[in-house]
Amino acid sequence: MQAETRPGADPRPAADPQPEAEGRGWGLITGVTVALLALGALFTTLLATGRWWLPPVASAHGAEIDRLFYTILVIIGTVFLLVQLTLAYFVLRFGSRPGTRALHWHDNRRLELLWTIIPAVILVALTTMGGLVWARIHTAPPPDAFTVEVTAEQFGWWVRYPGPDGVFGRTGPGLITRQNPLGLDPGDPLGGDDVVLLNDLRVPVERPVRVFLRAKDVIHSFFVPELRVKQDAVPGRTIEFWFTPTVRGEFEIACAELCGVGHFGMRGKLTVLSPDALEAWLAEQGH
Amino acid sequence: MEAAIRSERAARGRERASRSHHEPSFVRKYIFSTDHKVIGIQYLLTSLFMALVGGSMAMLVRLQLAWPGKAWPVLGAVFPDAFRDGVMRPDFYYALVTMHGTIMVFFVLTTILSGGFGNYLIPLQIGAGDMAFPVLNMVSYWLVPPAIIVLMAAFFVEGGAPGSGWTAYAPLSAVEGSAPGSGLGQTLWLISLALLMVSFLMGSLNYITTVLNLRARGMAMLRLPLTVWALFVAAILSLLSFPVLTAAAVMLLFDRHFGTSFFLPEGLVVGGRALEVSGGDPLLWQHLFWFLGHPEVYIIIVPAMGIVSEVLATHARKPVFGYRFMVGSLMAIAFLSFLVWGHHMFTSGMHPLLGTAFMTTTLIIAVPSAVKTFNWLATLWRARIRFTSAMLFAIGFVSLFVTGGLTGMVLGSPAANTYFHDTYFVVAHFHLVMGSAALFGVFAGIYHWFPKMFGRLMNEGLGRLHFWLTFVGVYATFFPMHFLGAAGMMRRVFSPQVYGFLQQLEPLNVAITASALGLGLAQFLFVYNFGYSLFRGARAGRNPWQATTLEWYAPSPPPHGNWDEAPPVVHRWPYDYSLPGAGEDFVPQTAPEPAVVLAGGAPAGGAAGGGEGA
Numbered sequence: 079m080q081a082e083t084r085p086g087a088d089p090r091p092a093a094d095p096q097p098e099a100e101g102r103g104w105g106l107i108t109g110v111t112v113a114l115l116a117l118g119a120l121f122t123t124l125l126a127t128g129r130w131w132l133p134p135v136a137s138a139h140g141a142e143i144d145r146l147f148y149t150i151l152v153i154i155g156t157v158f159l160l161v162q163l164t165l166a167y168f169v170l171r172f173g174s175r176p177g178t179r180a181l182h183w184h185d186n187r188r189l190e191l192l193w194t195i196i197p198a199v200i201l202v203a204l205t206t207m208g209g210l211v212w213a214r215i216h217t218a219p220p221p222d223a224f225t226v227e228v229t230a231e232q233f234g235w236w237v238r239y240p241g242p243d244g245v246f247g248r249t250g251p252g253l254i255t256r257q258n259p260l261g262l263d264p265g266d267p268l269g270g271d272d273v274v275l276l277n278d279l280r281v282p283v284e285r286p287v288r289v290f291l292r293a294k295d296v297i298h299s300f301f302v303p304e305l306r307v308k309q310d311a312v313p314g315r316t317i318e319f320w321f322t323p324t325v326r327g328e329f330e331i332a333c334a335e336l337c338g339v340g341h342f343g344m345r346g347k348l349t350v351l352s353p354d355a356l357e358a359w360l361a362e363q364g365h
Numbered sequence: 366m367e368a369a370i371r372s373e374r375a376a377r378g379r380e381r382a383s384r385s386h387h388e389p390s391f392v393r394k395y396i397f398s399t400d401h402k403v404i405g406i407q408y409l410l411t412s413l414f415m416a417l418v419g420g421s422m423a424m425l426v427r428l429q430l431a432w433p434g435k436a437w438p439v440l441g442a443v444f445p446d447a448f449r450d451g452v453m454r455p456d457f458y459y460a461l462v463t464m465h466g467t468i469m470v471f472f473v474l475t476t477i478l479s480g481g482f483g484n485y486l487i488p489l490q491i492g493a494g495d496m497a498f499p500v501l502n503m504v505s506y507w508l509v510p511p512a513i514i515v516l517m518a519a520f521f522v523e524g525g526a527p528g529s530g531w532t533a534y535a536p537l538s539a540v541e542g543s544a545p546g547s548g549l550g551q552t553l554w555l556i557s558l559a560l561l562m563v564s565f566l567m568g569s570l571n572y573i574t575t576v577l578n579l580r581a582r583g584m585a586m587l588r589l590p591l592t593v594w595a596l597f598v599a600a601i602l603s604l605l606s607f608p609v610l611t612a613a614a615v616m617l618l619f620d621r622h623f624g625t626s627f628f629l630p631e632g633l634v635v636g637g638r639a640l641e642v643s644g645g646d647p648l649l650w651q652h653l654f655w656f657l658g659h660p661e662v663y664i665i666i667v668p669a670m671g672i673v674s675e676v677l678a679t680h681a682r683k684p685v686f687g688y689r690f691m692v693g694s695l696m697a698i699a700f701l702s703f704l705v706w707g708h709h710m711f712t713s714g715m716h717p718l719l720g721t722a723f724m725t726t727t728l729i730i731a732v733p734s735a736v737k738t739f740n741w742l743a744t745l746w747r748a749r750i751r752f753t754s755a756m757l758f759a760i761g762f763v764s765l766f767v768t769g770g771l772t773g774m775v776l777g778s779p780a781a782n783t784y785f786h787d788t789y790f791v792v793a794h795f796h797l798v799m800g801s802a803a804l805f806g807v808f809a810g811i812y813h814w815f816p817k818m819f820g821r822l823m824n825e826g827l828g829r830l831h832f833w834l835t836f837v838g839v840y841a842t843f844f845p846m847h848f849l850g851a852a853g854m855m856r857r858v859f860s861p862q863v864y865g866f867l868q869q870l871e872p873l874n875v876a877i878t879a880s881a882l883g884l885g886l887a888q889f890l891f892v893y894n895f896g897y898s899l900f901r902g903a904r905a906g907r908n909p910w911q912a913t914t915l916e917w918y919a920p921s922p923p924p925h926g927n928w929d930e931a932p933p934v935v936h937r938w939p940y941d942y943s944l945p946g947a948g949e950d951f952v953p954q955t956a957p958e959p960a961v962v963l964a965g966g967a968p969a970g971g972a973a974g975g976g977e978g979a
């Protein structure tokens with residue numbers, strides 16, 4: 079007690095930038111700002127869902143991805159608001175006040191375990207949920223799937239259909255020319271009926287579509303937002319994936335991996351149409 | 366009596382100082398200095414300069430995204446090669462994107478946090494006179510300016526700066542002719558990074574050795590301030606991860622110039638030209654890059670966490686909550702950060718089973734991050750907060766870390782990632798959590814330690830204004846980017862007008878650019894404050910914040926060798942704020958155990974001891 083009044087014991091230097099009395103006014107402003115930003119984030123997100131948001135889903139597995147996303151969004155949204163508002167409240171409430179001291183309290187094993195275990199439990203649930211959806215997307219394609227090959231190059235998408243025989247002909251990089259962009263082997267009879275088109279992919283509705291994805295030069299990424307499909311095309315690999323379109327219409331194929339100076343313009347067209355219409359169109363291409 | 370002890374100590378210190386008195390030349394003192402404080406400040410100023418460069422690049426990127434195809438005659442006159450008739454060229458745009466990322470990640474955030482604060486704070490906070498290897502330290506800094514010169518030279522060579530992104534994915538970065546900047550520009554980029562990696566390696570060896578060997582008497586590991594713990598953990602991460610990137614960079618240089626094909630598969634046809642390569646794999650580059658790349662984001666955020674813990678405790682006048690859990694969670698984050706790199710590669714064609722494994726590790730790393738967040742909140746509970754600029758930025762850090770961190774739950778789940786990967790959702794996520802949050806850590810650190818570094822206080826009014834504008838500006842700029850990503854807008858598009866589904870995003874892009882420009886302009890308040898306070902700021906004294914750690918025991922600024930009085934001896938942990946019964950609301954680490962319990966109300970034994978001490 080005597081030490082408090084002893085002038086020599088005061089190590090405070092000449093310049094004290096922070097008179098303790100300033101605490102409360104600034105606390106109010108800071109706390110309210112943090113709270114307003116958090117509520118603003120919530121409000122703008124709700125507004126954005128009406129205008130700048132995921133395009134309507136157009137594939138079977140896409141609906142599952144959306145469900146997963148919304149589940150995670152509700153969880154993280156709740157945690158976001160709780161934590162930000164707690165922060166705002168503490169900042170607002172616990173500004174410095176002359177003559178009082180903070181609580182000298184710095185350890186509580188029970189609390190620490192509580193906020194280790196609760197996030198862990200939530201994350202186990204999220205991991206399990208996410209893992210199940212991921213596994214279902216990556217099951218083997220059904221045997222009756224419609225098959226197509228997509229080859230990416232700077233800056234377009236080559237589409238190849240196997241033709242009436244249902245089998246792709248052999249290709250070789252050494253055979254690639256301007257007229258033969260995929261390097262089809264003219265000696266292979268299976269390749270005679272293959273159909274090759276640029277930036278024009280047509281697939282049937284309500285039937286699994288199996289894609290063999292390749293790249294000639296650098297890495298690209300096959301992205302159709304409405305289908306919730308994104309898969310990198312990697313040179314040297316043929317990557318297989320499948321999806322089932324559920325909505326007829328025209329969609330854009332975007333490149334989602336930086337692939338050079340024309341990356342932003344690497345746009346293809348995906349048309350989802352009825353199986354009959356597709357058959358008729360394919361037959362036309364064969365001639 | 367304490368006054369008497371102080372003056373006696375000061376006299377001893379003056380004696381020591383005069384014994385070792387020999388004025389080094391200007392060059393040895395301020396340029397090729399081996400003093401850790403000078404080196405720290407060199408890193409700090411270099412990084413701040415690079416932040417202006419990298420930030421300006423971001424502004425140009427934002428201009429293009431808001432108004433693609435618009436002519437900017439003034440910019441066209443300044444950069445005649447980069448604009449055609451005042452309209453930005455796509456190759457320049459991609460060079461800007463690449464260099465902005467490279468500069469901000471490596472030459473700003475890493476150099477300022479590990480290089481700047483690491484050098485300045487480690488010896489002072491552990492009570493040492495300098496680093497373990499002062500000359501190595503000097504060399505480590507002096508590799509940075511050449512690295513910067515080599516990097517910036519890429520803008521002036523044929524083909525320009527590389528346009529393959531800061532991640533430099535092969536084959537785009539490996540094959541000349543696959544992109545305009547993939548000629549000499551890409552080579553210079555690789556050499557620059559290799560130089561910087563060597564510099565970081567020297568730095569991290571130095572930090573680790575210093576922390577382990579040069580601690581003052583009584584400074585047990587569990588008495589280290591959390592800043593030092595964080596910098597120590599980040600140094601271990603650097604030591605283990607940067608050599609991998611160095612190796613990858615050298616392998617890529619070999620692919621480019623010496624005919625190897627580590628990253629190039631058979632059958633590559635670029636621009637209609639078949640390449641004579643075989644046997645490599647482009648995904649190998651991604652694995653090597655992200656094996657560094659993910660720890661790298663923790664090399665950045667971990668020191669910021671340390672700074673924030675320190676600043677929160679000091680200005681809240683309250684001990685850091687859960688010190689041991691804070692240290693433990695740092696170590697858990699560091700360990701896990703080596704096991705999560707694959708979450709950058711969910712859509713890369715990597716086996717789906719690996720996706721499941723990396724999802725698990727990625728979501729686990731959220732647990733120690735949550736522990737830290739709740740401990741920061743608990744630190745503020747029943748605190749007595751002083752709203753200094755440093756404190757405001759630390760509070761801002763917590764808010765941004767939460768906002769940016771939570772969206773990691775979406776991106777870390779591979780099925781959801783399928784949609785959001787490589788969209789602006791990712792850009793929003795990492796700009797909030799590792800860009801802005803880390804930058805808030807940097808600002809908190811600068812406002813907090815500026816008085817120690819330069820002996821003068823920064824202007825608090827300007828500092829607070831800087832905080833409000835930056836805090837609101839960061840949210841206004843980066844939060845709406847989540848919506849761009851939700852709408853499917855891809856990263857690294859030169860013009861969002863090409864795709865039909867992106868047309869509707871134009872007003873959002875304009876609003877974001879407006880916020881970004883405001884945010885950028887607000888930083889000049891900081892530049893002005895920094896320069897003004899350097900010469901005109903109020904004198905700080907030893908311990909302007911009434912803090913407990915050892916650096917405040919030294920004069921401001923500390924002399925060469927750091928301690929004018931006898932080197933400090935540590936008697937307690939670093940967070941004895943508002944200790945009941947103590948005379949002041951803080952007890953320095955140097956205060957002997959019994960001598961502090963002075964006032965009434967303390968336990969009988971303590972009071973008796975205190976009475977004797979007083």
